[in-house]
Amino acid sequence: MAEQTVPSDAGELAQPKPEPKPEPKPDAAVVRDGLGVGVAVGLSGFAFGVTSAGSGLTVPQTCVLSLLVFTGASQFALVGALVGGGNPFTAAAGAFFLGVRNAFYGLRLSQLLALPRAVRPFAAHWVIDETTAVTLAQPTRRSARIGFTVTGISLYVLWNLTTLLGALGAEAIGDTDAWGLDAAGPAVFLALLAPMLRTTRERAAAALAVVLGLGLLPVLPGGVPVLVAALAAPVVLYVEGRSARAAREELR
Amino acid sequence: MSTWIAIGLTFVGCYLVKLAGLLVPAGALERPLVRRLAALLPVALLAALTAQQAFADGRELVLDAKAAGLAAAAVALLLRAPFLVVIAAAVAVTAGVRALTG
Numbered sequence: 001m002a003e004q005t006v007p008s009d010a011g012e013l014a015q016p017k018p019e020p021k022p023e024p025k026p027d028a029a030v031v032r033d034g035l036g037v038g039v040a041v042g043l044s045g046f047a048f049g050v051t052s053a054g055s056g057l058t059v060p061q062t063c064v065l066s067l068l069v070f071t072g073a074s075q076f077a078l079v080g081a082l083v084g085g086g087n088p089f090t091a092a093a094g095a096f097f098l099g100v101r102n103a104f105y106g107l108r109l110s111q112l113l114a115l116p117r118a119v120r121p122f123a124a125h126w127v128i129d130e131t132t133a134v135t136l137a138q139p140t141r142r143s144a145r146i147g148f149t150v151t152g153i154s155l156y157v158l159w160n161l162t163t164l165l166g167a168l169g170a171e172a173i174g175d176t177d178a179w180g181l182d183a184a185g186p187a188v189f190l191a192l193l194a195p196m197l198r199t200t201r202e203r204a205a206a207a208l209a210v211v212l213g214l215g216l217l218p219v220l221p222g223g224v225p226v227l228v229a230a231l232a233a234p235v236v237l238y239v240e241g242r243s244a245r246a247a248r249e250e251l252r
Numbered sequence: 253m254s255t256w257i258a259i260g261l262t263f264v265g266c267y268l269v270k271l272a273g274l275l276v277p278a279g280a281l282e283r284p285l286v287r288r289l290a291a292l293l294p295v296a297l298l299a300a301l302t303a304q305q306a307f308a309d310g311r312e313l314v315l316d317a318k319a320a321g322l323a324a325a326a327v328a329l330l331l332r333a334p335f336l337v338v339i340a341a342a343v344a345v346t347a348g349v350r351a352l353t354g
Contacts, residue, residue, distance in 0.1 A: 096265035104294065105294055109273070110273065186318060187338060193299060208296070210303040217312075
């Protein structure tokens with residue numbers, strides 16, 4: 001397989017190295033990356049609005065979900081569970097499990113962004129897949145902060161606007177699947193994931209996570225397979241560590 | 253009313269987990285194992301989400317037009333296409349495949 005390449009919009013990404021400082025990235029390039037993600041994902045809020053209103057939620061309920069939860073996968077999961085007649089607690093539980101992954105994102109962003117304590121409660125609201133991925137792709141703290149902020153603002157505004165439009169236009173649009181809109185979500189995730197697959201370790205973790213995530217889908221409650229898939233990370237680190245120790249043993 | 257309860261519970265739960273991640277003390281993050289885990293976890297989570305969104309319908313595995321769309325996105329990425337072109341390719345191919353097979 002060809003080496004995974006970074007989308008050209010991302011420009012040249014400096015590899016993070018301990019000694020030589022990575023080349024700073026022009027602010028304009030970071031802003032463009034953030035806006036690109038914010039716009040692309042923000043537009044898919046329309047699909048959520050249509051789905052939610054089409055599933056029986058009112059327009060206010062649909063919009064409040066996007067304003068407060070602001071976690072696309074959890075929003076879709078909640079709507080899906082409510083349609084199935086689930087009670088509010090089980091519906092919220094499934095959505096919550098999907099949202100737990102954001103804690104791990106927050107853990108990583110805490111290192112990169114080094115936010116002042118007073119800012120964290122506000123920044124927390126924007127800790128999601130897309131802001132995390134854009135931030136992780138930046139070489140310096142300055143560009144990481146710019147990327148996080150631009151992606152967060154543009155995505156939040158657009159996600160809520162398009163949710164409203166989708167909810168209002170639910171009857172008019174008909175089946176969003178016919179337009180292929182449901183493919184936007186996985187395509188966005190793939191585009192965000194690609195720059196992260198730089199080393200064998202990362203590719204191994206991704207491959208194992210896919211196997212775990214899909215394999216456990218039929219047997220675990222909604223949202224849980226994604227969390228179990230997260231175990232791919234410690235497993236890969238463990239195997240890598242054991243290989244390294246075995247290599248050192250042979251050298252003695 | 254039960255819908256609003258579900259929305260409220262989801263909001264509180266999702267917000268608190270986001271905040272929890274950001275509030276981990278800096279000292280804990282300095283340990284090498286924590287750093288490596290923190291760097292690798294987003295990769296695993298995003299990979300699982302990508303696969304599930306493309307190949308799952310609820311709790312069942314399905315292979316449908318979205319797989320073709322995702323393949324088109326992968327090709328666009330390999331060709332270093334801009335981000336929005338990647339998304340547009342996925343949406344267009346998915347819609348096209350559905351139109352042909354529907």
